[in-house]
Amino acid sequence: MNYIGSKLSLLEFLDESIEKVAGKNCRVFCDLFAGTGIVGAHFKKKGYRVIANDIQYYSFVLNKQYIENHRPLKFKKLEEILPQLKKMPIENRKMAVCEYLSNLKGVKGFTYKNYCIGGTKGKEYERQYFSDDNGEKCDAIRMKIEEWKNNGLINDNEYYFLLATLIETIDKYANTASVYGAYLKKLKKTAQKTIVLKPAELIINDKDHKVFNEDINQLIQKIGGDILYLDPPYNQRQYATNYHLLETIAKYDNPEIHGKTGLRNYESQKSFYCSRSKVKTTFRNLIANAKVKYIFLSYNNEGLMTVNDIKEIMSTHGKYGYFAKAHSRFKADKNENRDYRADKTTEYLHYVVCD
Numbered sequence: 001m002n003y004i005g006s007k008l009s010l011l012e013f014l015d016e017s018i019e020k021v022a023g024k025n026c027r028v029f030c031d032l033f034a035g036t037g038i039v040g041a042h043f044k045k046k047g048y049r050v051i052a053n054d055i056q057y058y059s060f061v062l063n064k065q066y067i068e069n070h071r072p073l074k075f076k077k078l079e080e081i082l083p084q085l086k087k088m089p090i091e092n093r094k095m096a097v098c099e100y101l102s103n104l105k106g107v108k109g110f111t112y113k114n115y116c117i118g119g120t121k122g123k124e125y126e127r128q129y130f131s132d133d134n135g136e137k138c139d140a141i142r143m144k145i146e147e148w149k150n151n152g153l154i155n156d157n158e159y160y161f162l163l164a165t166l167i168e169t170i171d172k173y174a175n176t177a178s179v180y181g182a183y184l185k186k187l188k189k190t191a192q193k194t195i196v197l198k199p200a201e202l203i204i205n206d207k208d209h210k211v212f213n214e215d216i217n218q219l220i221q222k223i224g225g226d227i228l229y230l231d232p233p234y235n236q237r238q239y240a241t242n243y244h245l246l247e248t249i250a251k252y253d254n255p256e257i258h259g260k261t262g263l264r265n266y267e268s269q270k271s272f273y274c275s276r277s278k279v280k281t282t283f284r285n286l287i288a289n290a291k292v293k294y295i296f297l298s299y300n301n302e303g304l305m306t307v308n309d310i311k312e313i314m315s316t317h318g319k320y321g322y323f324a325k326a327h328s329r330f331k332a333d334k335n336e337n338r339d340y341r342a343d344k345t346t347e348y349l350h351y352v353v354c355d
Contacts (some may be wrong), residue, residue, distance in 0.1 A: 001171050002178050003036050004242060005231065007298065010327060010347060011042050014298070017323040017349050018227065022294045028225035030292065032216045033232050035059055037066035044070075044203055048227075053212040053219055055269050056239055058167055058250040060213035065164035065200050068211045069157050072204065077153045098165060098197035104144060106136025110254050114262050115245060125260050129183045129245055134173050134195045141166055141197070142252050165200045167246055179242040181261060217272075217286050224291035232273040232283075234303035240266035279304045284313050293354055300327070301346040310350050318354040325349075 007014060029048040031040035036059065040052045044067060052063040072090045075097055079085045082100055085093050106112075113119035116135035117128045130138065145162045148154045154162070175184050175191035184191075212219055216232075233239065240247065244263050248255060255264040272282040283305065287295065295317065299310060307322075314320050327347040 001036050001168060003038075004179065004237070004239070005035065005234070006038060007231065008038050010298075010325065011038070013323070013325050013347075014039065014229075014296075014349060015042065015046075017351075018229075018294075018296055020323075021296075021321070021351050021353065022227055026226035026293065028227070030223065030225040030228045031067075031231075032219065032228065033230055034063050034067070034211075035231065037063040039229060039231065041066045041201075041203060044205065044207070044209065047205070047207070049207045050209045051212075051223055051225055052209070053214060053216060055213065055215055055271065056243065056247060057213060058243060058246040060211060061160055061163045061167060061250050063211045064156075064160035066203065067209045069161060069202060070205050070207060070209060071157070073158050073161055073202065075154065075158055078148070081153070094161070094199040094202070097162070098199050101141045101144060101162070101166075102137075102195065102197045104137070104140040106133060107140040107143060108136055109139025109143060110252065111135045111138045111142070111249065114257060125262070127183060127260075127262055128175055128185070128187065129180065129262075130170070130173060130175060131187055131191055134170070134191070137195045138166070138170050138249065141195075142249060146252060161200060161202070163250060165197050167250055168200055169195060169197050170249060171246065174245075180245040181242050183261070217282060217289070220286055220289045220291075226293050228290050228292040228295045229298075230286075230296065231298040233271055234300055236274050236276065236304070238266065238270060238274050240269040274304075276304050280309055280313065283310075284316075287313055287317050287352075290317065290354070295352045295354065297348075297350040299348050299350060301348070307348065307350075310348075314350055314352040318352040320350070320352050322348050322350045 027049060029043040030051045032053040034040055034052040034054045040050045044050045050067050052067045054060055073094055074090055075085060075093045085096060088096060112135035115127050115129040116132045117126055118132035120126045149159045173191055173195050175187050248264055257264050272278040311320055325347050326344045328344055
């Protein structure tokens with residue numbers, strides 16, 4: 001996914017920097033602003049036991065798949081519906097199930113009725129987040145996954161695999177510039193193509209991992225580990241508004257929505273890390289309650305907290321330092337639509353070796 005704040009292009013920088021400070025003897029990696037799970041998955045592949053968390057439910061779903069799922073998925077009970085699974089190697093079953101779902105006939109469900117031009121035609125807001133066909137396909141797939149879960153035909157691991165696959169796939173066909181704060185007036189080329197589920201990557205290993213969907217400042221009081229990696233929002237943009245449609249598809253809870261973008265209520269998911277008046281107090285509380293050996297914080301030079309703010313807060317917990325790297329700015333739209341101050345920002349990885 002093209003995700004705000006994604007660390008995909010910074011993984012090498014993060015890996016090398018963290019190893020310089022923490023060495024190779026740590027075993028538990030806590031990624032508590034996990035987003036799409038990019039960083040946690042990287043350290044899972046390196047052999048760490050990973051504890052991941054995010055307050056957004058769609059993020060929780062992605063991390064249940066990429067972090068917590070670590071054994072082959074057999075889809076044993078789906079053999080009743082898909083008898084061809086019986087003769088397939090286990091590693092091929094994921095694709096077969098995804099192909100079955102991709103070929104379902106569309107249904108005019110919540111996504112189609114509220115976020116496609118066919119479903120909103122003549123209403124106060126005519127939205128076009130997806131093509132009509134893809135909106136119907138998304139509804140059919142989402143409803144079938146839930147039906148299978150409710151009927152005991154898939155287990156939790158298989159359920160989150162399929163949900164994560166749908167979320168990642170539908171995002172690639174969305175008629176947006178990148179985030180869901182707006183949709184395009186005309187269907188772009190990728191949005192015109194018919195959705196085909198591409199199975200999410202399954203990272204197999206022998207570690208038991210854990211994923212949470214909680215407020216980080218509450219969760220930090222209940223868990224511990226070796227390395228705590230923090231990647232909070234840097235500015236006042238709330239992730240809940242930028243990815244509200246993925247949240248609705250993940251929950252499929254038929255929420256009340258409002259406004260031009262069809263926004264769901266997100267009051268309970270507002271982050272204090274997006275508040276200039278609350279961020280420092282909230283961050284100070286988080287650091288004070290961390291029960292780990294090392295803390296690392298990703299933050300750039302345009303964030304709500306300054307380098308000095310961060311140094312002052314983190315230094316209270318041990319020996320402080322930082323690494324820095326120039327990084328290309330995330331752009332959700334073209335330059336002419338927004339006044340960006342610079343093409344690059346400075347990405348800091350602050351750290352503290354805890355007392």
